[in-house]
Each structure stands twice: as structure tokens, then as C-alpha cells.
Amino acid sequence: MAREDLEPLTAINADPEVMRFIGDGSVRTREQTSAGFALMRREWDERGFGAFAVESRETGELAGWVALTVPNFLPEVLPAVEIGWRLGRPFWGRGVATEAAREVLRFGFAEVGLDRIISICHVDHHASARVMTKLGMRQERETVVPSHGQPVRVLAITRGEYAALGTATSP
Numbered sequence: 001m002a003r004e005d006l007e008p009l010t011a012i013n014a015d016p017e018v019m020r021f022i023g024d025g026s027v028r029t030r031e032q033t034s035a036g037f038a039l040m041r042r043e044w045d046e047r048g049f050g051a052f053a054v055e056s057r058e059t060g061e062l063a064g065w066v067a068l069t070v071p072n073f074l075p076e077v078l079p080a081v082e083i084g085w086r087l088g089r090p091f092w093g094r095g096v097a098t099e100a101a102r103e104v105l106r107f108g109f110a111e112v113g114l115d116r117i118i119s120i121c122h123v124d125h126h127a128s129a130r131v132m133t134k135l136g137m138r139q140e141r142e143t144v145v146p147s148h149g150q151p152v153r154v155l156a157i158t159r160g161e162y163a164a165l166g167t168a169t170s171p
Helices: 003-013 030-047 096-112 126-134 159-165
Strands: 051-055 062-069 082-087 116-122 138-144 151-158
Touching: 003 030, 003 062, 003 082, 030 062, 051 096, 062 096, 082 096, 096 116, 096 126, 096 159, 116 126, 126 151, 151 159
Parallel strands: 082 116
Antiparallel strands: 051 062, 062 082, 116 151, 138 151
């Protein structure tokens, strides 16, 4: 993600509907977004993976991001790498998250060499759960995030399961 993505990302993070199932459900300020943005950029240097900007093909505007990250907020799943995404509302329901996440999964397995990738979502976040299922992920467990008590689902896919999907997965 580039510096010019900070302002559109701030707008996405300030939308209560976007943030409803993220963390404790609260919106993020510009300062919180900037700190998160800095962390995303640092992860590339430290781990060789991080957040990918997702842009609209039609307009070039920032739709959001898809990222590979270590889910330190849920210690019981560690060691693990999580794929996650956040899109602005105008991009919901259009297959954008699924398409972008497929590319990031490919990157995680083929370029980074990961053996397994998980994804975590609030138990009531049905749209994200559908994306995870479309990606070929299977549910491993339900649990609670220790810092804020929100119930979450943990889904996973291995490199072998991903390879077995081939290119025939539907969007």
C-alpha cells in the first residue's frame, strides 16, 4: 500500500458499517489508521508479506485491502498466518474480496511458501464467511478473542487443499 492510500483508508475505517465486525466494532480515527498503515508497511520488511491495496478496475480508487498477517490478537491459533480483508461499502457484494483474496492466497502459498493460511471472522459476519468458503477454507473452530470477548470463527486451508482446487473455483 502506498502513502496516497492513507486518506481513502481512513474513510473506510471511519465507516461504522465497515467496522461493525472488526475487533470490538469501533471505528478508527485517522491517527489509528495511520498507525495500522505503518504496521502494514513494516510487515513487508520484517516478514516478506503484508497488505495488498485493492483498487477498482473502473476508477482506480482504493477499494480496500487484502493482507497476510500474523494474528497476534488470537494467541491460541499461533503460530499462524491469517488472510483478511477490508473493503469500503461501495465494493461489497461484487466479488472483489473473493477475487483479491484468491490472488493473495496464491502469493502466500507460491511466493512466500506458507503451508497453511487461516482466516478469522466474527461469527455473525456471514459475508466474510462466504468469501472464506469460496476460497476453499474449512472451519476449524469457534472461539473468543481475549481482548474484547467477541466470538469468532477460524477457518483454514492448507497448501495441498489449495492446490487441489486448481483454477476451477467459482468466484
